Amino acid sequence: MNSIVSQIRPAVISLLLLSLLTGGLYPLVVTGIAQVAFPFQANGSLIVHDNQIRGSVLIGQDFSDPGYFWSRPSATGQHPYNAFHAASQTGSAGSNLGPLNPVLYTTIQVRIDALRVADPQATPPYPADLVTTSASGLDPHISPAAAAYQIRRVAQNRGLSEEQVQQLVLQYTEGRDFNLLGEPRVNVVRLNLALDSIE
Incomplete structure (x- = not known):
C-alpha cells in the first residue's frame, strides 16, 4: 500500500504543478507581455472608426454595393466572414474545387x-482575386491590381473623380x-471606411 501511495503522490503533485504552470501562470505571463508589447494585435487588431469597432484588419468583410471596393469572394457559403457553423457552411474554409x-x-x-453588370465597361483580364476564393475564405486584402x-x-x-479614388x-x-x-496589398475594410469619410 505504501508503494502505491509513494507512486501516486509524485504523479498527483506533478499534475497539479504542471496544470498551475502551463494552465495558469504561463498564459497569464504571455497575455501580460502581449498586452504591454503588442496591445493592438493582442486585442484582435480591431479597426476603430468614429469610436466604433468596424472590424479587424485580419478578417475580410463582404461588400456588394457598387460604391464600395469589393473584397475577395469568400468560399464560406452564403454567409461569409462568420463564425463556423457546419449547417450553413460558414467559418474559415476553401472551396476545395480543383x-x-x-x-x-x-x-x-x-x-x-x-x-460586368456592376461595370459594363469592365474588360478582361479579370484579376484572379476578384473571381476566385482563397484557402481561408477570410482574406481582408485584395491585390493592387x-x-x-x-x-x-x-x-x-x-x-x-477616378484620380481621387x-x-x-x-x-x-x-x-x-x-x-x-x-506581396503589396490593399485592406478593403480600411479603404472603404476611408471612402465613406471623404463624402
Missing part, C-alpha cells in the same frame, strides 16, 4: 458576370512586410 472541376468554372463565370480594376466603378457610383487606393496600399515578405 482546376478541372466544372463547378469552379461556372462559379468564376458568375463572378465575372457580376463584375484588383483595387485598380474597381476604381472606375467606385468613382462613378460615388460621384468622385486612385490616390486613396495608393494611400491604403500596404507594401511587403520588412520590404521582403509577401
Whole structure:
C-alpha cells in the first residue's frame, strides 16, 4: 500500500504543478507581455472608426454595393466572414474545387458576370482575386491590381473623380512586410471606411 501511495503522490503533485504552470501562470505571463508589447494585435487588431469597432484588419468583410471596393469572394457559403457553423457552411474554409472541376468554372463565370453588370465597361483580364476564393475564405486584402480594376466603378457610383479614388487606393496600399515578405496589398475594410469619410 505504501508503494502505491509513494507512486501516486509524485504523479498527483506533478499534475497539479504542471496544470498551475502551463494552465495558469504561463498564459497569464504571455497575455501580460502581449498586452504591454503588442496591445493592438493582442486585442484582435480591431479597426476603430468614429469610436466604433468596424472590424479587424485580419478578417475580410463582404461588400456588394457598387460604391464600395469589393473584397475577395469568400468560399464560406452564403454567409461569409462568420463564425463556423457546419449547417450553413460558414467559418474559415476553401472551396476545395480543383482546376478541372466544372463547378469552379461556372462559379468564376458568375463572378465575372457580376463584375460586368456592376461595370459594363469592365474588360478582361479579370484579376484572379476578384473571381476566385482563397484557402481561408477570410482574406481582408485584395491585390493592387484588383483595387485598380474597381476604381472606375467606385468613382462613378460615388460621384468622385477616378484620380481621387486612385490616390486613396495608393494611400491604403500596404507594401511587403520588412520590404521582403509577401506581396503589396490593399485592406478593403480600411479603404472603404476611408471612402465613406471623404463624402
